[in-house]
Amino acid sequence: MSAPYILVLYYSRHGATAEMARQIARGVEQAGLEARLRTVPAVSTECEATAPAIPAEGALYVSLDDLKNCAGLALGSPTRFGNMAAPLKYFLDGTSSLWLTGELVGKPAGVFTSTSSLHGGQESTLLSMMLPLLHHGMLLCGLPYSEGALLDTRGGGTPYGPSHHAGADGKRALDEHEIALCRALGLRLGKTAQQLETPRG
Template sequence: MSSPYILVLYYSRHGATAEMARHIARGIEQAGFEARLRTVPAVSTECEAVAPEIPAEGALYATLDDLKHCAGLVLGSPTRYGNMAAAMKYFLDGTNSLWLTGALVGKPAAVFTSTASLHGGQESTLLSMMLPLLHHGMLICGLPYSEAALIETRGGGTPYGASHHAGADGKRPLDEHEIALCRALGLRLAQTAGQLGERRG
């Protein structure tokens, strides 16, 4: 049997969400879990995958098995009009076999996002990503205000999950508070997965 892992599943267009995923992975690893980074292919306006079977660079594409066997999930997407990107929604819409079998019930999950503008729908995007996870019976982990960076941030960061203000060109680097909150989210999710795993064991 393989060791337990946390799935960090994201879609990134310009790299900001991917960078957040890497910081979240460091928090997960701090808790002693493997962080398995996976992405999803872009989709066309007809909602069909329009990418090669294997990405040219970065994380591999996620499979339903990656999702089925994870000990926890961190889901990330850039904001699209206050909602998750179509590519992530398309992938989640194809998880009905996992829903039918209850494969994700009781597993912890968290969410993260990146926006072009500071008030560009970060919180509504995070909430939109929570909805399918709740339908799967997952347990949502947010960021508590005991995280000092949540009070001090001048960029991204919400109690609903980690966020980042990437700027209009998507090139603004994560600041120290955004990085701290990404890592804190990964650590908290992994610690929760560990506690839940001990109770099941």
């Protein structure tokens, strides 16, 4: 049996959500667990996911086994009109087999997002990503206000999960508060997964 890991699954168009995923992974590793970074291929109105099996750069594409065997999940997407991006939704729509067998029931999960405008639908995007996770029976972990960066942020950050204001060109780097909140989510998911795995005597 492989060591427990947190799956950090995301879609990123311009790199901001991918950087958030890397920061969340660092938080997971601070908790002493492996962070498995995975992404999904793009889809379009002309075709379904027809990307090569291995992306040219960055994280590998996710498989159902990556999701099935994880100890917890961090799910990230840029916003698309206040909702998650289609490639991530396309992958989640194909997870019925895991729902039927209850593979994800009782596992911790969190969500994260990036937007080009400060009030560009961050919270509704985070909520939209929570819905399929609730259907899978996952235990949602947000960010409590005991995280000081949540009170100090002037960019992204919500109690529903980390967020990032990437700017109109998508090039604005994560600020110190956004980084802190990403790492806090990763740490929280890692610790929660370990606590749920610990037998109670």
